[in-house]
Amino acid sequence: MYVPTFDDVRRAHARIYPWIHRTPVLASDTLDRMSGARLFFKCENLQKAGAFKVRGASNAVFSLDDEQAERGVATHSSGNHALSLSYAAACRGTPCTVIMPRTASRAKMRAVTGYGGEIVTCEPSLAAREAALNNLVERTGASFVHPYNDHRVIAGQATCVRELLDDSGQLDAVVAPIGGGGMISGTALSLATIAPDTRIYAAEPANADDAHRSLKAGHIIEDDAPDTVADGLRVSLRELTWHFVRRHVSDILLTTEEEIIDAMRLVWERMKIVIEPSSAVAVAVVLKHPDIFRDRRVGIILTGGNVDMYRLPWVDR
Amino acid sequence: MYVPTFDDVRRAHARIYPWIHRTPVLASDTLDRMSGARLFFKCENLQKAGAFKVRGASNAVFSLDDEQAERGVATHSSGNHALSLSYAAACRGTPCTVIMPRTASRAKMRAVTGYGGEIVTCEPSLAAREAALNNLVERTGASFVHPYNDHRVIAGQATCVRELLDDSGQLDAVVAPIGGGGMISGTALSLATIAPDTRIYAAEPANADDAHRSLKAGHIIEDDAPDTVADGLRVSLRELTWHFVRRHVSDILLTTEEEIIDAMRLVWERMKIVIEPSSAVAVAVVLKHPDIFRDRRVGIILTGGNVDMYRLPWVDR
Numbered sequence: 001m002y003v004p005t006f007d008d009v010r011r012a013h014a015r016i017y018p019w020i021h022r023t024p025v026l027a028s029d030t031l032d033r034m035s036g037a038r039l040f041f042k043c044e045n046l047q048k049a050g051a052f053k054v055r056g057a058s059n060a061v062f063s064l065d066d067e068q069a070e071r072g073v074a075t076h077s078s079g080n081h082a083l084s085l086s087y088a089a090a091c092r093g094t095p096c097t098v099i100m101p102r103t104a105s106r107a108k109m110r111a112v113t114g115y116g117g118e119i120v121t122c123e124p125s126l127a128a129r130e131a132a133l134n135n136l137v138e139r140t141g142a143s144f145v146h147p148y149n150d151h152r153v154i155a156g157q158a159t160c161v162r163e164l165l166d167d168s169g170q171l172d173a174v175v176a177p178i179g180g181g182g183m184i185s186g187t188a189l190s191l192a193t194i195a196p197d198t199r200i201y202a203a204e205p206a207n208a209d210d211a212h213r214s215l216k217a218g219h220i221i222e223d224d225a226p227d228t229v230a231d232g233l234r235v236s237l238r239e240l241t242w243h244f245v246r247r248h249v250s251d252i253l254l255t256t257e258e259e260i261i262d263a264m265r266l267v268w269e270r271m272k273i274v275i276e277p278s279s280a281v282a283v284a285v286v287l288k289h290p291d292i293f294r295d296r297r298v299g300i301i302l303t304g305g306n307v308d309m310y311r312l313p314w315v316d317r
Numbered sequence: 318m319y320v321p322t323f324d325d326v327r328r329a330h331a332r333i334y335p336w337i338h339r340t341p342v343l344a345s346d347t348l349d350r351m352s353g354a355r356l357f358f359k360c361e362n363l364q365k366a367g368a369f370k371v372r373g374a375s376n377a378v379f380s381l382d383d384e385q386a387e388r389g390v391a392t393h394s395s396g397n398h399a400l401s402l403s404y405a406a407a408c409r410g411t412p413c414t415v416i417m418p419r420t421a422s423r424a425k426m427r428a429v430t431g432y433g434g435e436i437v438t439c440e441p442s443l444a445a446r447e448a449a450l451n452n453l454v455e456r457t458g459a460s461f462v463h464p465y466n467d468h469r470v471i472a473g474q475a476t477c478v479r480e481l482l483d484d485s486g487q488l489d490a491v492v493a494p495i496g497g498g499g500m501i502s503g504t505a506l507s508l509a510t511i512a513p514d515t516r517i518y519a520a521e522p523a524n525a526d527d528a529h530r531s532l533k534a535g536h537i538i539e540d541d542a543p544d545t546v547a548d549g550l551r552v553s554l555r556e557l558t559w560h561f562v563r564r565h566v567s568d569i570l571l572t573t574e575e576e577i578i579d580a581m582r583l584v585w586e587r588m589k590i591v592i593e594p595s596s597a598v599a600v601a602v603v604l605k606h607p608d609i610f611r612d613r614r615v616g617i618i619l620t621g622g623n624v625d626m627y628r629l630p631w632v633d634r
Contacts, residue, residue, distance in 0.1 A: 024341065026593055046588075215345045232441075269591075272367065272591040272592075273589060274589040274590065274591060305589035309582050309629075312629070314627070315627065315629070
């Protein structure tokens with residue numbers, strides 16, 4: 001297992017810079033007042049393809065040598081990694097194939113093909129997904145880019161908190177949502193070098209609390225089909241992200257579904273920006289824990305903004 | 318009738334600068350591709366109190382002498398001017414009273430009182446509104462700040478396009494929605510001095526096309542209770558805004574309700590920002606008229622982002 005270093009982050013940043021947005025860091029008087037903290041929102045919802053995932057995906061795609069690039073990239077994802085890898089591959093002119101469960105949303109599928117990605121559908125099971133992926137890689141020689149358990153991906157995600165600190169100055173804490181742990185791992189990787197005293201809090205839905213339970217248990221625990229509105233956070237830690245989480249995360253804070261939805265609507269209403277439920281998980285834990293964050297300078301990573309506008313959770317529930 | 322000059326704009330800008338956000342100018346590859354133009358979005362939806370109206374309101378409030386300020390300000394509005402005047406008055410520590418029809422939305426009323434404004438409700442008729450306002454002004458000596466037919470307000474709104482051009486560089490055209498004409502008048506006032514060759518297009522719902530008909534007829538025509546989702550644009554021109562509109566506006570372009578709603582959802586989905594229907598009117602006309610805007614550098618003023626998240630027009634219709 002190769003563990004990426006801050007030198008990898010520097011190289012990643014130089015590599016992906018032309019292909020990503022330098023996203024803004026926003027403030028909100030209202031949320032500062034509600035939380036008692038001074039908040040700095042890193043707006044990856046305004047990122048290319050609508051999510052931070054494009055950082056890791058671009059780093060992986062542009063790390064390939066020409067021969068590898070010609071054979072293409074492949075992944076399995078029904079979410080933002082699928083969009084992001086398709087976008088990054090299109091930037092390089094590399095073929096991209098995404099294995100998606102046939103139950104994935106039409107909107108996400110349209111977005112993937114809109115970026116030029118090819119979709120191979122499979123049954124919605126782990127076994128079917130892996131069989132389809134192996135088959136594809138064997139047939140085409142494509143490079144597999146895992147959504148998070150990949151050192152190139154983690155080094156790419158690590159560029160996000162580096163930009164955040166550049167814009168915010170010193171922070172007491174950074175809060176980001178945790179699913180597979182790619183963003184948290186990248187955050188830990190960068191902060192360990194540039195701001196080792198900044199504490200890292202992961203935010204997780206109570207309905208998908210496998211990372212929380214893993215941290216308490218001291219080993220990876222996988223969730224069995226968690227049910228949460230934060231659909232980007234339904235996956236589990238893997239060995240490389242576990243490496244960072246267990247060493248660098250101060251705590252994993254949990255939220256209810258209602259708190260997630262309220263925080264999401266609050267950000268839309270007051271900050272006038274569109275965030276997806278996964279991002280709202282980080283906002284929700286900061287509002288829930290004034291004991292931890294009051295009077296602190298806190299960075300919050302708003303990880304993405306890809307939302308089906310016809311299925312808003314506060315309207316549907 | 319005093320017609321404000323660009324010197325008034327300069328003074329307004331210096332006066333209101335501490336109380337407003339310098340809002341960003343955003344770009345969108347997707348909307349550029351769809352329109353064939355190069356678009357620059359001035360994001361007044363991210364402005365204090367959620368709308369550009371705070372510029373004019375602040376300029377009016379901070380133009381008062383101390384004795385006037387002590388007696389307070391008053392207005393009639395069921396929309397963003399009510400919020401903005403309440404906000405600006407609170408910044409100065411000035412009492413603010415807003416005459417609102419008793420049918421106004423609870424959300425807007427809460428926002429006004431949230432900023433410290435006092436609400437006097439009246440029957441939803443012009444006569445009742447004016448009687449309530451006159452009564453108030455007589456009783457308290459408060460200064461009336463009209464939502465748009467006021468030279469201080471127009472000079473304040475004029476600061477918006479000045480910032481836009483600072484950030485975008487030269488533009489072939491600027492597009493803004495038109496209701497009472499405050500933003501369009503301010504835009505004309507600034508551009509006449511700093512960019513006289515930049516064309517000005519007003520965007521109006523076909524269901525509330527009084528400004529369009531006024532421009533064609535050569536005199537002010539008032540609409541009788543127009544019905545449009547763009548609730549900020551239901552009011553009519555008045556003498557001071559008509560002065561600017563008739564002299565400086567190249568054309569007033571119309572959109573259907575469906576086009577407005579589609580443009581609004583498109584901006585939320587692709588740009589990940591929350592805009593209100595009135596703002597979407599300007600986006601809709603640019604998408605509708607490639608004949609006018611293709612290959613041009615076009616500024617679009619996104620005028621506000623105050624939306625009831627429980628009543629989204631694409632969900633309700």
